[in-house]
Amino acid sequence: MDLAIPFTLIAVLIPVSAGIMLWATSGDISERHHSHHDTYVMASTLSWSLVFSMVFMGALGILLEWLCVVGVFRANGVVVLGFFDAFLVVAFVYWLLLRRYKVVTYDDEMVVTPFLGKTVEIPYKDISAMEWTTSIITPNSRNVRVFVGHQRRALLWSVLDLDQILVRINRFDVLDNLSS
8 A cells, every 4th residue: 555645645734734723723822811810821932833843844744755756865755754744743742732731820729721631720728839840841941730738730831921820829838848
């Protein structure tokens, strides 16, 4: 079975789908302030960058596959395109997960929608500890783990404006307070 057509479809459909999804939500901003709550989501520049990289890599993969087919390179075009398709699939899933992540802060509680799993509501008064941790997503930045009792209830990722979220929570008495 020739995989060139399905691989080419993947290289076209993933960037086009991501571009359409991004365009449809282009009015969204990373912080939305309302009278009774604030919403924090992934920055639009990060989202645009990921989609741009998918468009670029899809086009580059198709170009290099074509160059292999016409004999410019002595590689198998399907293998070359398969490499680029693997990148596109991983980048698209990563982008979808980042788009899902959201923190909404209210006067007395926050609601965290993680990358995977159920949405968690955390009343500020129930927070027993918050801990800074190293971020794996963005180098040289830190995340905040939020504990209720001795159980970690949420992880506030550094892709959001953590300073504003922490000011809204206003529980600096429990920040890095894990001795309890």
